[in-house]
Amino acid sequence: MPPVTNSSISVDCVVFGFDGSSLKVLLVKRRYREADASGDEVYKEDYKLPGSPIFDNEDLTTSAYRILEEITSIRNIYLKQLHVFSDPARLSERDLAWLNSRYGMDTRRIITIAYYSLVKLNRRMTEHTALRRAEWHDVQSVKKLALDHKEILMMALSTLNRQLLNEPIAFELLPRKFTIRQLQTLYEAILGVEIDNRNFRKKLLTSGYLRALGDKEEGVAHKPAQYYMFDKARYEKENRKRTKLNFINWHE
Amino acid sequence: MPPVTNSSISVDCVVFGFDGSSLKVLLVKRRYREADASGDEVYKEDYKLPGSPIFDNEDLTTSAYRILEEITSIRNIYLKQLHVFSDPARLSERDLAWLNSRYGMDTRRIITIAYYSLVKLNRRMTEHTALRRAEWHDVQSVKKLALDHKEILMMALSTLNRQLLNEPIAFELLPRKFTIRQLQTLYEAILGVEIDNRNFRKKLLTSGYLRALGDKEEGVAHKPAQYYMFDKARYEKENRKRTKLNFINWHE
DNA sequence: GCAAAAGTGTTTCATGTACACCCATGT
DNA sequence: ACATGGGTGTACATGAAACACTTTTGC
Numbered sequence: 059m060p061p062v063t064n065s066s067i068s069v070d071c072v073v074f075g076f077d078g079s080s081l082k083v084l085l086v087k088r089r090y091r092e093a094d095a096s097g098d099e100v101y102k103e104d105y106k107l108p109g110s111p112i113f114d115n116e117d118l119t120t121s122a123y124r125i126l127e128e129i130t131s132i133r134n135i136y137l138k139q140l141h142v143f144s145d146p147a148r149l150s151e152r153d154l155a156w157l158n159s160r161y162g163m164d165t166r167r168i169i170t171i172a173y174y175s176l177v178k179l180n181r182r183m184t185e186h187t188a189l190r191r192a193e194w195h196d197v198q199s200v201k202k203l204a205l206d207h208k209e210i211l212m213m214a215l216s217t218l219n220r221q222l223l224n225e226p227i228a229f230e231l232l233p234r235k236f237t238i239r240q241l242q243t244l245y246e247a248i249l250g251v252e253i254d255n256r257n258f259r260k261k262l263l264t265s266g267y268l269r270a271l272g273d274k275e276e277g278v279a280h281k282p283a284q285y286y287m288f289d290k291a292r293y294e295k296e297n298r299k300r301t302k303l304n305f306i307n308w309h310e
Numbered sequence: 311m312p313p314v315t316n317s318s319i320s321v322d323c324v325v326f327g328f329d330g331s332s333l334k335v336l337l338v339k340r341r342y343r344e345a346d347a348s349g350d351e352v353y354k355e356d357y358k359l360p361g362s363p364i365f366d367n368e369d370l371t372t373s374a375y376r377i378l379e380e381i382t383s384i385r386n387i388y389l390k391q392l393h394v395f396s397d398p399a400r401l402s403e404r405d406l407a408w409l410n411s412r413y414g415m416d417t418r419r420i421i422t423i424a425y426y427s428l429v430k431l432n433r434r435m436t437e438h439t440a441l442r443r444a445e446w447h448d449v450q451s452v453k454k455l456a457l458d459h460k461e462i463l464m465m466a467l468s469t470l471n472r473q474l475l476n477e478p479i480a481f482e483l484l485p486r487k488f489t490i491r492q493l494q495t496l497y498e499a500i501l502g503v504e505i506d507n508r509n510f511r512k513k514l515l516t517s518g519y520l521r522a523l524g525d526k527e528e529g530v531a532h533k534p535a536q537y538y539m540f541d542k543a544r545y546e547k548e549n550r551k552r553t554k555l556n557f558i559n560w561h562e
Numbered sequence: 563g564c565a566a567a568a569g570t571g572t573t574t575c576a577t578g579t580a581c582a583c584c585c586a587t588g589t
Numbered sequence: 590a591c592a593t594g595g596g597t598g599t600a601c602a603t604g605a606a607a608c609a610c611t612t613t614t615g616c
Binding site for chain 1: 592593597598
């Protein structure tokens, strides 16, 4: 473990993935000691978001990338600063003690900067995270988390929802090649709504930033679906014009 | 000055106001020593955003409110966390030295959390900020700022622009009673566009969250304008429905 | 009565939404 | 031949955008 010189600041990462049917979040186990009913100290477990105190001379973004690379082995990841959690009472005495002992620190207060990131949940990814003993949990089924990480997760979720409606981030969660139906399923799962398939296709295909690849699904027991990919360059181009937004006349 | 126990974290506030014709930002003077051409140490001045290291046991939001109240005398202020600036090289040696001596600290690195806030720029406000030697500068004319505060300002500006198009924050910058024309001028000034007055009125008046007050302008040499106020309760209500957003069928 | 800004309506066009059937493939 | 999911088109409603003249006041 490299020297941790800033023990008062940490970074936590909410990592989302999509397995084809539901939204997943990457969690790591935390082992801690606690007195049981009879007063004996026993080991217990719960889950937390991947995170770490920041190193000296490390930008927070660098720190987040470091945490992500360690656990996913991947460098190029969609990453966005979410929010700072700074309530002096955000950690209980027990949680503080756990963090201090885990990282060899001695601090009374830790401010955390939450990042959220989107990854492609393919085989290589799941194999690597499994090696690190990290687990992909169905977001819907996460009941509680260690520290104040549930709160962080909830904020990440609402940000994800908002962004999904306004920015082309869905593609970060899908393989490079995907079908329109996969994309629709993703929207439905994350937003929790039903979408009309005809309108969805129309909207996406006329948007101009999906590029049809020549090939189709193979070996499926139905009409094979066309593969598409997201054309970022075209999106950027289209986006220039799209600055319209409401009651403003841009004919200047 | 109360004890500053966390010298590695500061809060800086971008405070916007609107004077009826252009967007203003609140700046404070910084005095510092520097060697001039002949090598003598002389005093120089530049401008920075209001800010401060955080106190122990102080939430960042509390810290921001403290800074704002000190300089504006007002408590209830629109405030939003903007971004964390954490580049280890964000401050030069000279700037670090200045901050350390200014606040009696001795630190090698300061991370700052930027907040941005919107205030009503009335007489009481300008009188109080003047007492504190703070100045309202035209945003357009701010060429450079101390530290990395220009960068922070730019980010606040782009966030303000985006929010202005999506949320009813314009009212935070206007007096409680305002005319439609004032509102339009504000949009035009901040976004830097021209807006068709008929469409603007239609849009705003049918939106349902402007409440016409009975009274009109007085003593103006033209047809007096109707006063309105923002009806937050109605906005919240309307907003429930407005979750429509694009290609999704919400008939579920 | 004139200068100055407030206020008002209609037409056109683009986009969103609702809705039901045929198509290509594997078994 | 049948089960499975992929793919397609049209009519209607809603909202955005363009555009010019009348009204009310102070002087």
